[in-house]
Amino acid sequence: MSATVEANEKLVCAILAEQVAHLRDRMDASAAFDLLWRTTALLSWLSGLLTDINRQAVQPSPVLERERAEAITEIGEIRRQLDHLAFVEAQRQDFARQIADCVIVALERMSEAKMPEGAHFSSSDLAKLYVSDDQRQLHEEVLKRLQG
Amino acid sequence: MPTILVLDDSATMVMSLSHILKGAGYEVETGMNGREGITKLSEGIKPSVILTDLNMPELDGIGFIKEARKIASARYTPIIVLTTESGGRKRDEARAAGASGWLTKPAEPNQLLSVVKQLCPVK
Numbered sequence: 001m002s003a004t005v006e007a008n009e010k011l012v013c014a015i016l017a018e019q020v021a022h023l024r025d026r027m028d029a030s031a032a033f034d035l036l037w038r039t040t041a042l043l044s045w046l047s048g049l050l051t052d053i054n055r056q057a058v059q060p061s062p063v064l065e066r067e068r069a070e071a072i073t074e075i076g077e078i079r080r081q082l083d084h085l086a087f088v089e090a091q092r093q094d095f096a097r098q099i100a101d102c103v104i105v106a107l108e109r110m111s112e113a114k115m116p117e118g119a120h121f122s123s124s125d126l127a128k129l130y131v132s133d134d135q136r137q138l139h140e141e142v143l144k145r146l147q148g
Numbered sequence: 149m150p151t152i153l154v155l156d157d158s159a160t161m162v163m164s165l166s167h168i169l170k171g172a173g174y175e176v177e178t179g180m181n182g183r184e185g186i187t188k189l190s191e192g193i194k195p196s197v198i199l200t201d202l203n204m205p206e207l208d209g210i211g212f213i214k215e216a217r218k219i220a221s222a223r224y225t226p227i228i229v230l231t232t233e234s235g236g237r238k239r240d241e242a243r244a245a246g247a248s249g250w251l252t253k254p255a256e257p258n259q260l261l262s263v264v265k266q267l268c269p270v271k
Contacts, residue, residue, distance in 0.1 A: 029160070033160055040167070083168055086164050087260075090161050091255070093160055094158040094160065094161050094232075094253065097158065131202075131203045
């Protein structure tokens with residue numbers, strides 16, 4: 001490979017690394033998570049408030065009492081589902097960011113000018129960056145497809 | 149109230165884990181890598197359970213477990229690894245370092261709480 005071609009490829013890798021880094025940074029959904037957690041906190045507060053209001057009532061109405069109990073049950077269920085959603089989404093985002101980090105590191109290494117003449121970043125170098133078996137499995141599938 | 153130490157380099161994961169654990173009645177201490185975890189333990193925090201990620205900067209999960217086991221107050225503290233890694237080799241490495249258990253992401257909140265409650269019930 002000529003020095004010019006190699007320099008161009010390294011430049012492309014450096015640019016791609018920056019592009020993926022931008023993409024990774026845009027995966028940040030902390031505002032959405034913050035809203036989810038504030039909503040669950042608000043639901044807890046409302047649930048407590050309903051109980052307190054009922055306690056303060058001079059003549060508690062059986063109808064209101066039943067509706068209060070139903071509302072508290074429903075609030076509890078929505079809170080549980082929101083917690084579940086936030087936890088699952090947080091893990092999904094974490095995983096996506098880890099994959100993006102892996103691509104960034106690989107591209108940065110491929111763009112490094114320090115690599116000895118003729119040395120290249122290999123697929124086994126790439127495999128060392130993986131953080132999950134899903135990534136390793138996909139790697140193997142691609143290798144089989146391309147080499148088979 | 150029992151304390152859980154949560155270590156993960158993802159701020160969102162730390163927040164999410166804290167939210168779930170606090171909702172279940174635990175106090176939560178957090179760190180963004182193993183080094184911060186060791187600092188907390190050295191400062192005298194005595195968690196009932198430690199939840200740690202594996203892939204973290206500065207000091208990773210395996211390094212953290214090895215160093216934590218050298219601190220007298222954390223020698224027998226249950227350490228649960230919560231990670232995207234599911235491979236047997238990593239799991240063996242974590243166990244050899246002193247990990248007590250393993251949860252693979254994505255985990256369900258109930259799975260997490262069930263493990264934590266078994267190790268440290270909220271009274």
